[in-house]
Amino acid sequence: MAYTTPTVEEYTAGTVTKYEPKSNGQTNQRKRKPHILAIINENCTGCSGSPACVDYCPVEDCMYWAPDPDGPFGRIIVDPLLCIGCKLCTSKGPDGTFLEGCPWDAIDMVPTAEWEGQHGALPF
Numbered sequence: 083m084a085y086t087t088p089t090v091e092e093y094t095a096g097t098v099t100k101y102e103p104k105s106n107g108q109t110n111q112r113k114r115k116p117h118i119l120a121i122i123n124e125n126c127t128g129c130s131g132s133p134a135c136v137d138y139c140p141v142e143d144c145m146y147w148a149p150d151p152d153g154p155f156g157r158i159i160v161d162p163l164l165c166i167g168c169k170l171c172t173s174k175g176p177d178g179t180f181l182e183g184c185p186w187d188a189i190d191m192v193p194t195a196e197w198e199g200q201h202g203a204l205p206f
Contacts (some may be wrong), residue, residue, distance in 0.1 A: 116167030
């Protein structure tokens with residue numbers, strides 16, 4: 083069974099359960115849609131319950147852990163209503179070395195318009 087991320091409607095309705103570990107930081111609503119969104123791809127392993135990316139996210143509850151029926155450790159999810167497109171969760175060093183962020187290259191930065199074309203328009 084493949085994991086599916088929650089829909090825009092589920093996020094908007096507040097029906098998504100966000101498990102720890104979760105990102106901490108600013109709690110104000112973003113002022114505009116970002117040009118890009120962080121999207122977790124199929125490479126995510128949840129880092130065995132200690133994800134590196136979550137600590138770098140500066141937005142409260144934007145990144146969170148979720149159970150994954152396909153893997154033993156769960157996975158990280160990004161709330162598209164909260165992501166500000168800052169890329170801190172994907173920070174890499176020179177020549178592809180990982181200084182911080184995702185060691186499995188499981189985070190893609192996707193243009194918001196492309197994401198909305200597949201998942202529906204974001205309300206803000």
